[in-house]
Amino acid sequence: MKKLINNPNNVLSDMLDGIVAAHPEYLKKLDNANVLVRSKKVENKVAIVSGGGSGHEPAHGGYVGFGMLDGAVCGEVFTSPTPDQVYEAIKATDNGNGVLLVIKNYTGDVMNFEMAKEMAEMEGIKVEEVIVNDDVAVENSLYTAGRRGIAGTIFVHKISGAKAESGANLEEVKRVAEKTIQNVRSMGMSLSSCIVPAAGKANFTLGEDEVEIGMGIHGEPGTHREKISTADQVAEHLVSKILDDISIVNGDEVAVMINGLGSTPYMELYIINKKVNKILKDKGINIHKTFVGEFMTSLEMAGFSISVLKLDNELKNLLDAKADTPGFKVF
Amino acid sequence: MKKLINNPNNVLSDMLDGIVAAHPEYLKKLDNANVLVRSKKVENKVAIVSGGGSGHEPAHGGYVGFGMLDGAVCGEVFTSPTPDQVYEAIKATDNGNGVLLVIKNYTGDVMNFEMAKEMAEMEGIKVEEVIVNDDVAVENSLYTAGRRGIAGTIFVHKISGAKAESGANLEEVKRVAEKTIQNVRSMGMSLSSCIVPAAGKANFTLGEDEVEIGMGIHGEPGTHREKISTADQVAEHLVSKILDDISIVNGDEVAVMINGLGSTPYMELYIINKKVNKILKDKGINIHKTFVGEFMTSLEMAGFSISVLKLDNELKNLLDAKADTPGFKVF
Numbered sequence: 001m002k003k004l005i006n007n008p009n010n011v012l013s014d015m016l017d018g019i020v021a022a023h024p025e026y027l028k029k030l031d032n033a034n035v036l037v038r039s040k041k042v043e044n045k046v047a048i049v050s051g052g053g054s055g056h057e058p059a060h061g062g063y064v065g066f067g068m069l070d071g072a073v074c075g076e077v078f079t080s081p082t083p084d085q086v087y088e089a090i091k092a093t094d095n096g097n098g099v100l101l102v103i104k105n106y107t108g109d110v111m112n113f114e115m116a117k118e119m120a121e122m123e124g125i126k127v128e129e130v131i132v133n134d135d136v137a138v139e140n141s142l143y144t145a146g147r148r149g150i151a152g153t154i155f156v157h158k159i160s161g162a163k164a165e166s167g168a169n170l171e172e173v174k175r176v177a178e179k180t181i182q183n184v185r186s187m188g189m190s191l192s193s194c195i196v197p198a199a200g201k202a203n204f205t206l207g208e209d210e211v212e213i214g215m216g217i218h219g220e221p222g223t224h225r226e227k228i229s230t231a232d233q234v235a236e237h238l239v240s241k242i243l244d245d246i247s248i249v250n251g252d253e254v255a256v257m258i259n260g261l262g263s264t265p266y267m268e269l270y271i272i273n274k275k276v277n278k279i280l281k282d283k284g285i286n287i288h289k290t291f292v293g294e295f296m297t298s299l300e301m302a303g304f305s306i307s308v309l310k311l312d313n314e315l316k317n318l319l320d321a322k323a324d325t326p327g328f329k330v331f
Numbered sequence: 332m333k334k335l336i337n338n339p340n341n342v343l344s345d346m347l348d349g350i351v352a353a354h355p356e357y358l359k360k361l362d363n364a365n366v367l368v369r370s371k372k373v374e375n376k377v378a379i380v381s382g383g384g385s386g387h388e389p390a391h392g393g394y395v396g397f398g399m400l401d402g403a404v405c406g407e408v409f410t411s412p413t414p415d416q417v418y419e420a421i422k423a424t425d426n427g428n429g430v431l432l433v434i435k436n437y438t439g440d441v442m443n444f445e446m447a448k449e450m451a452e453m454e455g456i457k458v459e460e461v462i463v464n465d466d467v468a469v470e471n472s473l474y475t476a477g478r479r480g481i482a483g484t485i486f487v488h489k490i491s492g493a494k495a496e497s498g499a500n501l502e503e504v505k506r507v508a509e510k511t512i513q514n515v516r517s518m519g520m521s522l523s524s525c526i527v528p529a530a531g532k533a534n535f536t537l538g539e540d541e542v543e544i545g546m547g548i549h550g551e552p553g554t555h556r557e558k559i560s561t562a563d564q565v566a567e568h569l570v571s572k573i574l575d576d577i578s579i580v581n582g583d584e585v586a587v588m589i590n591g592l593g594s595t596p597y598m599e600l601y602i603i604n605k606k607v608n609k610i611l612k613d614k615g616i617n618i619h620k621t622f623v624g625e626f627m628t629s630l631e632m633a634g635f636s637i638s639v640l641k642l643d644n645e646l647k648n649l650l651d652a653k654a655d656t657p658g659f660k661v662f
Contacts, residue, residue: 002522002540004562004599004635011598014562018601021608022589022621057597077598191333194596209333231335231345258353263594265630266388267342267408268335270349277352290353292657294625299596300633304335326623329660 001200008197012054012076019061023326026065033088034074034081036061042070046164046173047093050102050157051086052109053078055196056217059153059296062327068161069325070099077196077299078218080108086116090125098126098170100177102156104149105133128170130177132156134186134307136245137214137222148216151259151296152184152307154328155319162321176318183315185242186257188305189222189234190215194262194298213237217261217298217305231268235275238306243283248310250284255319257291257307262300266292269304276306288316295327332531339528343385343407350392354657358395364419365405365412367392373401377495377504378424381433381488382417383440384409386527387548390484390627393658399492400656401430408527408630409549411439417447421456429457429501431508433487435480436464459501461508463487465517465638467576468545468553479547482590482627483515483638485659486650493652507649514646516573517588519636520553520565521546525593525629544568548592548629548636562599566606569637574614579641581615586650588622588638593631597623600635607637619647626658 005011012034019036020029027036035051050060051073060072070093075081090099099120103113110131117127134152141148160177168176190212193202203219206212211234214222248254258273260266269292280287288311296305311319323330336342343365350367351360358367366382381391382404391403401424406412421430430451434444441462448458465483472479491508499507521543524533534550537543542565545553579585589604591597600623611618619642627636642650654661 002542002559002633004522004565004595005602006561006563011602014602014605015598016601018603018605018608018623022601022604022623055596055598057601062597191335211333228333230337232337234335262596263631263633264335265386265593265628266393266625267346267386267630270353270388271336271342271345272349273353274345274349277349287352292349292353294597297596299598300594302333302594302631324662329662331655331660331662 001195003197005197008200011197012074016074026326030088030092033085035071035085035089035092036064036074037071037092038064041095043095044097045167046097046170047071047095047099048102048161048164049073049089049093049099051081052104053080055299056296058327063157063325065325067165067321067323068157068328077198080106080112083112083115083119086113087119090116090120090127094125098128100160100170100173101127101129102153102160102177103129103131104153105131105146106143107145108143126170128174130156130174130181132181134184136185136241137187141216142220143218150186150188150217151257151305152186154257154295155184155309156180158323158328159315159318161323162318180315183310184307185246186305186307187238187241188215188303189213189238190261190301190303192302193219194301215303217296231271232275235272236279239276239279242306242308246310248285248308253286253288253311254280255289255309255311256287257295259296259305259307260294261303262297263302264304272304289319332526334528336528339531342528343405347405357657358392361419361423364416366402366416366420366423367395367405368402368423369395372426374426375428376498377428377501378402378426378430379433379492379495380404380420380424380430382412383435384411386630387627389658394488394656396656398496398652398654399488399659408529411437411443414443414446414450417444418450421447421451421458425456429459431491431501431504432458432460433484433491433508434460434462435484436462436477437474438476439474457501459505461487461505461512463512465515467516467572468518472547473551474549481517481519481548482588482636483517485588485626486515486640487511489654489659490646490649492654493649511646514641515638516577517636517638518569518572519546519634520544520569521592521632521634523633524550525632546634548627562602563606566603567610570607570610573637573639577641579616579639584617584619584642585611586620586640586642587618588626590627590636590638591625592634593628594633595635603635620650
């Protein structure tokens with residue numbers, strides 16, 4: 001294992017210290033929990049809390065800030081945070097207007113976030129939840145009943161965050177989060193595994209010229225393995241799986257995210273984007289905005305995912321609203 | 332070679348198409364050259380042009396936009412752009428107020444940018460140049476007489492770009508660029524090589540537990556190889572080399588950049604930042620702003636660099652000024 005770390009057992013706490021040291025203008029860590037919250041608590045708005053296992057940075061801590069999250073619960077690497085950690089995040093961010101939990105659909109995450117929700121409700125805090133399940137690759141998976149939540153989650157943060165910032169109430173914020181989830185689909189693929197520091201070795205291996213299509217962000221199996229083909233062929237396959245799953249037609253408008261999983265160069269992400277852009281345009285689909293970069297990673301895994309979000313005027317305005325966080329900025 | 336590309340010989344043109352497709356609101360490609368320019372040419376300001384070999388994305392195309400570059404010349408992977416390409420960038424961006432060339436110190440880049448400067452001057456265009464040589468690792472290197480230019484270049488883009496946006500004349504813009512170069516130092520290290528698509532194989536190899544300290548962004552040799560140590564030890568070594576080279580003392584103010592070279596996870600960059608932050612704070616140095624991410628990459632190389640920019644009020648204000656580009660945003 002060749003990693004820039006100190007002790008494999010301290011990577012989470014070292015990382016959290018490093019994030020806070022880098023971005024004190026945006027966020028701070030709660031004393032009693034592995035939770036990042038805005039450095040200045042906002043009053044008079046619904047709070048948005050997300051999180052999950054670590055190793056997906058900048059998700060989710062990097063999205064704490066204006067127009068996105070109020071709190072991010074940071075579990076150990078690829079491990080759901082415990083209910084008490086989520087509960088601390090809810091308590092720390094609620095200002096009387098209630099809290100929306102944005103949960104990626106993994107069994108442990110859903111269970112622990114829901115337990116925390118119950119704990120908070122017993123304290124009289126209003127809590128609602130949405131579960132993101134944007135990955136069209138497989139129906140059930142390791143760690144998941146139903147579809148997995150992956151990079152489309154960033155759009156849920158962005159859109160529900162903008163709605164909350166506008167002063168909308170909890171029901172309204174939840175409604176746009178649900179609408180985003182209804183409208184977003186993603187699928188990824190991988191060229192290599194990653195190494196969880198505490199494990200010290202790759203959790204699976206791929207052959208020299210082999211890739212896995214539909215791979216999850218923790219290395220969960222995808223739909224199949226195949227010999228590596230061209231960027232164009234891979235892009236075509238993923239986009240067709242996405243469009244098979246949601247009706248997006250001539251004249252519709254979308255946002256696109258090409259998300260690197262960790263060690264795929266920008267060069268390759270842009271080459272993928274060229275093809276994705278062409279496929280959508282050839283179908284008469286208008287691309288309102290494209291995001292290319294690392295948004296929901298899997299440590300040093302090589303590969304990427306494509307997310308397509310179908311827009312209406314409401315979603316478009318919320319996507320375009322100002323956001324200022326370490327990992328995602330919109331003017 | 333496991334890469335998401337189509338044809339190794341077309342990676343540059345495919346990538347440029349993909350960038351333009353992703354960010355039409357920011358940039359477009361010149362018809363007759365591998366040059367990215369702002370989608371709407373700005374009048375009444377000095378133009379800033381940078382560039383060099385590709386494979387360092389988001390540098391430099393990702394920095395074309397408000398408050399940073401007007402043009403980026405994109406050579407083949409790790410290959411200097413030709414003089415005529417640079418010349419086209421100068422002609423396309425000049426609006427009568429002159430052009431500042433921000434050149435990283437590589438022999439080919441300096442030669443070709445300077446030839447283009449002469450060509451443009453013969454056409455009556457005012458052109459000035461600055462040469463960035465922030466890498467303290469080695470004095471001469473493959474491809475370089477003197478020190479190499481690496482991630483500190485982003486600070487030069489940001490600060491000269493802000494000055495140009497303020498309406499300053501060419502001499503003033505050049506002055507702040509020079510001051511930035513005087514005040515910035517960087518050093519990197521690497522855990523693995525990268526693969527230039529057209530070559531198809533790694534240009535060097537490191538042992539299982541071996542790293543190279545002071546490695547350049549094209550795989551040029553650094554100061555030495557050693558057995559991998561801890562993140563803290565590596566950070567300490569690089570920061571001490573930087574501070575040996577520039578007087579930054581108790582009470583001084585700096586900006587810090589922790590730059591991933593391609594496949595180093597955010598987790599590790601933040602762990603490095605924890606230590607860098609502590610070293611500087613322990614010396615009484617104030618950290619005004621920290622940037623953590625991928626700014627000047629080397630395809631899929633694993634490793635990172637640290638840059639430290641000593642600030643005065645002028646540089647601080649220019650660093651904090653608004654910038655809106657695909658790869659770098661400041662509110």
